[in-house]
Amino acid sequence: MPSRACLRGGSRREPAIASARHPAFPAGSPVGEGVARPSALRLASGRGRYTDDQTLPRMVHLAFVRSPMAHARIRGIDIAAALAFPGVVRVVTGADIATVCKPMQVTLAHLPQHVSAEQWPIAIAEIAFQGEPVAAVVARSRREAEDAAELVAVDWEELPAVVDPIAALAAGSPMVHSSLGSNLAFSARFENGEVDRAFAAAAAVVEHRFDFGRVACVALESRAIIADYDPTERSLLVRQSHQSPHLMQTMFARHLGLAEHRVRVIAGDVGGAFGSKLHVYGDEIATAAIAVLLGRPVKFTADRLEAFQSDAQAREFLATGRLAADRDGRILAIDVDLVSGIGGYSIYPRSSLGDGLQAATFLGAAYDIAAFRSQLRVAYQNKVPSGALRGVGQPISCSIVEQLIDLAAGALDIDPAEMRRRNYLRQGQFPATSKGGLKMTELSLVPCLDRILELMDYRCLRQQQSELREAGIHRGIGFATFLEQTAPGAGLYGPGGLPITSQDSCIIRFEPSGTVRCEIGCSDQGQGTLTGIAQIVAATLGIPLDDVAVSAGDSAGAQGGGAWASRGLAISGEAAHAAARQLRRNLLTVAAAVLQGNLEDLDIRDRLIVDVADGRERLSLARVCEIAYYCQDLLPPEVTPELSATSHFTPRTDPYFIANGIQACHLEIDAETGWIKLLDHWIVDDCGHVINPLLVDDQLRGGIVQGLGAALFERCVYDEQGQQLTATMADYLVPMAAEMPDITIAHVLTPQPGTALGIKGVGEAGTIGATAAVWCAVNDALRPFGVRVGRQPFSPEVILTALGVIPTPPVVDPVNPNDEEGDMQ
Amino acid sequence: MKAPNFAYLRATDLPGALAALDSYGTGARILAGGQSLMPALNFRLDVPEVLIDINGVAALTGIEIQGDVIRIGALTRHAELEASAVIAAEAPLLAAAVRHVAHPAIRNRGTIGGSLSLADPAAELPACMVALEAELVLASSAGSRTIGAAAFFRGLFETDRRPNEILVEVRVKRQTPNRRHGFAELSRRHGDFAVVGIACQADVADAKVAALRLVVFGSESFPRVASHAAAAAQGRVLSRALRDDIVAALLEDLDPSDNLQGGAATKRQWAQILAGRVVAQITAA
CATH class of the missing domain: 3.30.390.50 (CO dehydrogenase flavoprotein, C-terminal domain)
Structure with a gap:
């Protein structure tokens, strides 16, 4: 056993943030405080108002008939028996939907080479994945709808399916969409610098193959929608568990031919999403279309099996990465080939290209690399369409590069932490643009590395590792330097011509009693973002936090993008701050008129109007509001009390805000069984100024757990016919508390320039780096055996196979059966 | 996922439960803890005519020493096994194994009779019963019979229990010094x-x-x-x-x-x- 215990963050349990007072706010303001979010009590008390909790008069329920096959043609549908079932109101086919609804088809104006097929909300002629809707049964109850759905008789003509993305791109593969003539959805090559020359001149060249299993989003609350259509007004009111109600308003209007101002989408409480509720799903559009057909409220709630069969999955990649380094460990070049499978359709309307584009272009952006090449091929296959998942393609690029750096460090006998330090972009090189095109204003790579080495007691840990190896205990340490693209501006979706706003608005007003209502354009899917908004508003206005009520998620309210891409506080926070500043000025204008003074001489502190100079109390805030609402006759006629304000924000000077940090994973492998035990996890994150450390640290922890899940447990497994074998929570293994390590968190602060609040996003940081840290730690633990793994998740069988304990490759390996054929290059 | 319609009978004593079983035959399922049965219904993997709820049958509960055996009633919850001083002292294998059965919420509801009758190949308790050479007592309206655990488990989710029988108790030999x-x-x-x-x-x-x-x-x-x-x-x-x-x-x-x-x-x-x-x-x- 080791001679001493390492500190591993255990003896230094100081708060993650040591008094990070925000310079824009006075001491004592709620900004920077770890305020518990009030919604947590409400939700934990069972008082959440999720979509499925709501029941409307005359409401009927939907159950979808979904394709049992992965690829088939519909020769006919017999609905007679289902229609005769007691309680059934109507049975709807794709052809019925087509009478009131336009089909979905992804087009990206800036990437015209991306080909995509038309997708009907309910399939009419052909289905491209198991679970695609082919009919919908409307009944008085969901149970009756499910009963009757079993009676819908579909005359199928099964077609050959293709599931492996490389097989899908091979000549002679079955076509997912014969109309496209190819399964190649997109391809691109990114090259910058003299890659081949760099490899030829390198002291060390390492190569590794990566098989990233497709993963599912698995939100606790499944997708749910209630659509209510009023034919007298041609108006549609939708309650929907969604990340982007404004996008859905536009989409329902466009697809159903309604006027946009007659469509209202309300996303009340949303029980998690992780990207899966960002898209436009056929079954949800169909629900609204059926409400139009019936003129009464229609509810559809996906059950867990449907969630696995229809929620966007993500991150199915096969990759080969190479890295060239000189004798001193300086990275000369990277060269990565990526093949991704995106399922049966490019997901509407964003497309399924985000994963691949981010994976291919973010590679190695934290490092000063002279030459860069990546090749991306994106394939259609007969699987559930893929979409956004926390971090999008960034966990892929991070895992590839971090693993390659570890291998190069090993080849050159350089410590992995030191190898990273030698290659980081340095202070003074910013603003910088990576070879893949990523624009970074200011990063804190070296300070983050220094901090994590100290936190984890790194030298001690390495010493302990080598001592334990002597005793037959195999531990691994893995680092992952990560970047996180947060808060993207209009450059992300604008050039594609998509109706997806990156701009959030804030509408704010004083109530007559002096309290504040605030509508905000981001939304909350469980992160507690609205508490952060309230903190900014309260601090800006000089009122207690409890005096601010924030609402969001209603397309009839403040316009905005919703919840995605770690944008909530970074974008809506700026809008709220600007609106609150304007409101403060408006209020002080009224106060100055009442007091017959100058507004510049007045301030609001703790619900009081005071003199700026000496803090002397002049008037209560409530009295000013009373006058503004009820006693305008006390004001001079030229002063109109405007106790409301609106402001908007989207990043303009930078295309997005790049946050950065580093994670480290410490784990132990049981070489007899292949089981991996996570021992410790550390993260040092730089998301700029922190409004609420509790919310930030919970985002980091939750994100890390999701990343650990992908590395160790999760994979959507399909057989060769495209049947999903992991469509229940018993077979699709999500990470659970008992397996999770303690997570130690620290922060480095680099404010985002060009903004009032200096905030960068934080929602995806944990996920992006955690998976990569496990890759590095597992292969570090395996180093004494001279073997390494390359297939997620690192199940016990994958470990035993790598160790040679199991003579043959895993029996169940439908994704990549011909691993050694090597047609990747 | 909603289960299709089924009838529900709540038995208050064993003869009543057995009589119901006789009248419904293979269309009946015994509802004890429901930890496997309810998911199977909701997945529509099983579509019974009737559930016969035996949770109110007091005769099926309890753990007690009877001479050189421990009698464990079929309705004994996993949590009761886990907490039982008798089990800890007299059948320590069971005490060690039951902690591995799922999670506390499931152990609070799941029963030994249900676990043995289902015969999930991955379940802990059937294997323990075989190792302990336990005897299982099955009752029907015609009477009761006793069978050794090794003979009871016949295959994947397959046991020697007949459709008109309920597993009512388990008899395990008490611990000996050797x-x-x-x-x-x-x-x-x-x-x-x-x-x-x-x-x-x-x-x-x-x-x-x-x-x-x-x-x-x-x-x-x-x-x-x-x-x-x-x-x-x-x-x-x-x-x-x-x-x-x-x-x-x-x-x-x-x-x-x-x-x-x-x-x-x-x-x-x-x-x-x-x-x-x-x-x-x-x-x-």
């Missing part, structure tokens, strides 16, 4: 069904193995008695060498199936490693 136990399982996550598990009882006299009952579950289609391993151990002194011989002999006993967690070769490796660990527990005891 009796030792070992238990180990591998599951991907804490509380998951075992990928491979081993329940083991051994009678040891003068440091020699008088009888070894090593039962492999999870990887096999039913609790598999390792007869080759037992033969290798018979009459020998507990030692490192014996452990290696038991592990080697076990290979002859195994017939694992492939699934998502592992192929047959992997499961053989896991079973052998676990066997070594379980024998080490017995040796150290």
Whole structure:
């Protein structure tokens, strides 16, 4: 056993943030405080108002008939028996939907080479994945709808399916969409610098193959929608568990031919999403279309099996990465080939290209690399369409590069932490643009590395590792330097011509009693973002936090993008701050008129109007509001009390805000069984100024757990016919508390320039780096055996196979059966 | 997912439950803890006509010592087994195993009778019953019969229980000074069904193995008695060498199936490693 215990963050349990007072706010303001979010009590008390909790008069329920096959043609549908079932109101086919609804088809104006097929909300002629809707049964109850759905008789003509993305791109593969003539959805090559020359001149060249299993989003609350259509007004009111109600308003209007101002989408409480509720799903559009057909409220709630069969999955990649380094460990070049499978359709309307584009272009952006090449091929296959998942393609690029750096460090006998330090972009090189095109204003790579080495007691840990190896205990340490693209501006979706706003608005007003209502354009899917908004508003206005009520998620309210891409506080926070500043000025204008003074001489502190100079109390805030609402006759006629304000924000000077940090994973492998035990996890994150450390640290922890899940447990497994074998929570293994390590968190602060609040996003940081840290730690633990793994998740069988304990490759390996054929290059 | 319609009968005594079973036959399901039955209904994997709820049948509850056996009522919850001083003292293998059954919320509802009657190959309690040579008492309106655990478990979710019978109690021999136990399982996550598990009882006299009952579950289609391993151990002194011989002999006993967690070769490796660990527990005891 080791001679001493390492500190591993255990003896230094100081708060993650040591008094990070925000310079824009006075001491004592709620900004920077770890305020518990009030919604947590409400939700934990069972008082959440999720979509499925709501029941409307005359409401009927939907159950979808979904394709049992992965690829088939519909020769006919017999609905007679289902229609005769007691309680059934109507049975709807794709052809019925087509009478009131336009089909979905992804087009990206800036990437015209991306080909995509038309997708009907309910399939009419052909289905491209198991679970695609082919009919919908409307009944008085969901149970009756499910009963009757079993009676819908579909005359199928099964077609050959293709599931492996490389097989899908091979000549002679079955076509997912014969109309496209190819399964190649997109391809691109990114090259910058003299890659081949760099490899030829390198002291060390390492190569590794990566098989990233497709993963599912698995939100606790499944997708749910209630659509209510009023034919007298041609108006549609939708309650929907969604990340982007404004996008859905536009989409329902466009697809159903309604006027946009007659469509209202309300996303009340949303029980998690992780990207899966960002898209436009056929079954949800169909629900609204059926409400139009019936003129009464229609509810559809996906059950867990449907969630696995229809929620966007993500991150199915096969990759080969190479890295060239000189004798001193300086990275000369990277060269990565990526093949991704995106399922049966490019997901509407964003497309399924985000994963691949981010994976291919973010590679190695934290490092000063002279030459860069990546090749991306994106394939259609007969699987559930893929979409956004926390971090999008960034966990892929991070895992590839971090693993390659570890291998190069090993080849050159350089410590992995030191190898990273030698290659980081340095202070003074910013603003910088990576070879893949990523624009970074200011990063804190070296300070983050220094901090994590100290936190984890790194030298001690390495010493302990080598001592334990002597005793037959195999531990691994893995680092992952990560970047996180947060808060993207209009450059992300604008050039594609998509109706997806990156701009959030804030509408704010004083109530007559002096309290504040605030509508905000981001939304909350469980992160507690609205508490952060309230903190900014309260601090800006000089009122207690409890005096601010924030609402969001209603397309009839403040316009905005919703919840995605770690944008909530970074974008809506700026809008709220600007609106609150304007409101403060408006209020002080009224106060100055009442007091017959100058507004510049007045301030609001703790619900009081005071003199700026000496803090002397002049008037209560409530009295000013009373006058503004009820006693305008006390004001001079030229002063109109405007106790409301609106402001908007989207990043303009930078295309997005790049946050950065580093994670480290410490784990132990049981070489007899292949089981991996996570021992410790550390993260040092730089998301700029922190409004609420509790919310930030919970985002980091939750994100890390999701990343650990992908590395160790999760994979959507399909057989060769495209049947999903992991469509229940018993077979699709999500990470659970008992397996999770303690997570130690620290922060480095680099404010985002060009903004009032200096905030960068934080929602995806944990996920992006955690998976990569496990890759590095597992292969570090395996180093004494001279073997390494390359297939997620690192199940016990994958470990035993790598160790040679199991003579043959895993029996169940439908994704990549011909691993050694090597047609990747 | 909603279950299709079914009738529901709440039995208040055993004769009433058995009479209901007689009238519905194979269309009936006994509802005890419901921890496997309810998901099966909601998945529509099982579409019974009627559920006969036996939770109100007081005669099926309780753990008590009767002479040289422990009587465990079929409605005994896993949590009760876990908390029972009688079980801890008189059937320590069960006490060790029950902590591996799923999670506390499931152990609060799930019952021993339900677990044994379902005969999930990955469940802990059937394997323990075989290792303990327990006797299972089955009642029907015609009377009751007793069957040894090893004969009761016949295959994948398949038992000797007839459609008109209810498993009413389990009878386990009390602990003796010579009796030792070992238990180990591998599951991907804490509380998951075992990928491979081993329940083991051994009678040891003068440091020699008088009888070894090593039962492999999870990887096999039913609790598999390792007869080759037992033969290798018979009459020998507990030692490192014996452990290696038991592990080697076990290979002859195994017939694992492939699934998502592992192929047959992997499961053989896991079973052998676990066997070594379980024998080490017995040796150290």
